[in-house]
Amino acid sequence: MRMVHTSDWHLGRSFHGVGLLPAQAAYVDHLVDLVRRERVDALVVSGDVYDRALPAPDTVALLSEAVTRLVDTGAQVVLSSGNHDSAIRLGFAAGLLERSGLHIRSSVSGIARPVVVEGVAVYAVPYLEPSQVADALGTEARTHPGVLTAAMDAVRADVAVRGLPCVVMAHAFVAGGAPTDSERDIAVGGVSVVHPDVFAGVDYAALGHLHRPQQVADAVRYSGSPVAMSFSEAGHRKVSLLVEVDERGLRQVAEVEAPVERPIALLRGDLEELLADPRHAAAESAWVQVTLTDRIRPAGAMERLRARFPYAVELRFEPTGAPTEISTYAARMRSARSEVDVCCDFLGHVRGGVAASDAERQVLVDAVEAARLARADADDRVPSEGRRSGAA
Template sequence: MRMIHTSDWHLGRGFHGVGLLDAQAAYLDHLVEVVQAEGIDAVLVSGDIYDRALPAPDTVALLDDALTRLMDAGATVVLSSGNHDSAVRLGFGARVLAKAGLHIRTDLAAIGVPVDLGDAVIYPLPYLEPALSAEALGADEATHASVLRAAMGRVRADARDRGVPTVVVAHAFVTGATTSESERDISVGGVAAVPTEVFAGVDYAALGHLHGPQEVDPGIRYSGSPVAMSFSETGHQKSSVLLTVDGGKVRCETIAAPVRRHLARLRGTLDDLLADVTLKDAEDAWCQVTLTDAVRPLGAMERVRRRFPHTLQLEFEQQVVDLTGSSYTARVKDKSDIELCCDFLDHVRGGHPATDDERGALRGALEGSRVGRAGQDDEGGARAGAEQEGAA
């Protein structure tokens, strides 16, 4: 028997203002091809199918098409909800769909009820929000570890005498795993981590939530997200996990996911980055660029994008000037209004002093303001004098 473990599709997600639906559709096309080519019996998706509780219509249509094609290819599909999904909406029609081979598990009442594949049993666990699930599961306390222990108690009770490999599908943060910036914090009262021993006794724990593919302990693995969603995922080898059940054991190997556009993080002065011949590959990448110029270059983003047109994030890392040695009053003492205005312009532009034309414009504005105030004062004084004469 062969299965695919995947998770964290986050359908509908954006990346610094760029929609990812095309890249996500490419991954789902790839997944269907793998199911067909490898004779996959089941596809396990460990939560965060959607990126938001109310997905857009084109996102729903993409999922509907992908699930139909996976099932047409002969695979049983098992989905469990993640912390980004609406359990109620994702789980609509689950009992009817199960009869066709699509098993969607979002309900606490179904915990411990397996999807029986014959040579293996699958126990899908929806994302368990401690505050909402602790009492229903009979957990000792409202923590992630406690509610998962309670859920796993139901799993072990059902799996005890089945005599075939047991696979658990869960969405959680397991101790020892490496996080990324693109994951939503699921901590409650600062306690989110679940120890690996919670999954003791199962043959494979197919985990979701963390976007970096990794094996936390033997048989406890995150497939990771198939599409990168933050620059912290630069260098990730996006993939799915192929599980083979043979002789009562579960073997794992990874299958690389397609990459529509890779990520690059560039750091240096603007001139150095534009001249660096080793950065040829970054010209077609989504780029995060950090400029280290002592003076912030004018038109930096425009110049960067001439060479790296897919730059999405531009940051500046400049030497911090120590101003603690003198107070603000001391720094502005004896400076004229025009000097203060030019100093402010220099500061907000990161080291670009005012030009002669800008000094002239500022001087004209200051003079106009002074004359305007004087006129208001004269008008106010005349009005006051007239009122006093009238009163007399």
């Protein structure tokens, strides 16, 4: 079975206010050509098909066109929902669409029901919100490792009955993976991190959620996002993964480069040097993040920079010798500081150095987790008042 593994399309995403839909449409063109040229049997998208729970009409139209063209190649197309998708909306009419070769898995009920392609069982595990699916999965562990372990136990039980080689799609943060600044945090602190051993016994695990293509275990890989969505992805190779699995298991995995509509460049230095140095010529056609190190902030800096770098979209100032602040999600993960840690630090600060007690810390854990779930729930609802008033 020849399969293309991709994920994190984030259709409808913007890059510093500039819509990425044309770049995403170019990726769809590339993907259709790849599937047809390589005579691919299955195309899998491991979550975050859309960038938001309520995608815009042109975004929905692009997905409709993409899956139609991909199914027309003769390949089976398998989509699973990610933490950015509305599971209910993405899964609409899934039973009917399955008859045409488009298989959507967005609920717990479909976890142990594989799509069998050329003698290989493909299990699509959607993003699992622990507090919402733990009971349905029969586990008391309301954590990402707990619910994904329960889901994989159900998968392994079905594999044992079928006796087929298997591929598992999952949308999760697996230990050993390197995040970027463009993923949304999915839990408080480190309780989102899942060990690769959760996928033991699987011939290939096709992961989604992290936007950098990477291998975290022998047969456990992230395809990464096909389009860059933050400057932290500068220097990444955007790829799709061409995977071969047969009755003996995983045969090979090959990276196929995705098209890059516009590259990313990071520039740092004094304004006058950046404007004059010929070494920066390649950045003139790239999305550019500029960090100015002038001791005194230059007037009209962005306007002057755009005269040479018309696609400069972010300007930072770090005067020589000034300290820098760690603030991004990826940086927080590297420094092991969570939102709860920050809240506890603040509590201790305002109380004159009296640290938060265990009970107080638990209150903060519950509050931060409730806020995160409320935000996700708000993304997945359209208020009736908004519909009546015509609000977007």
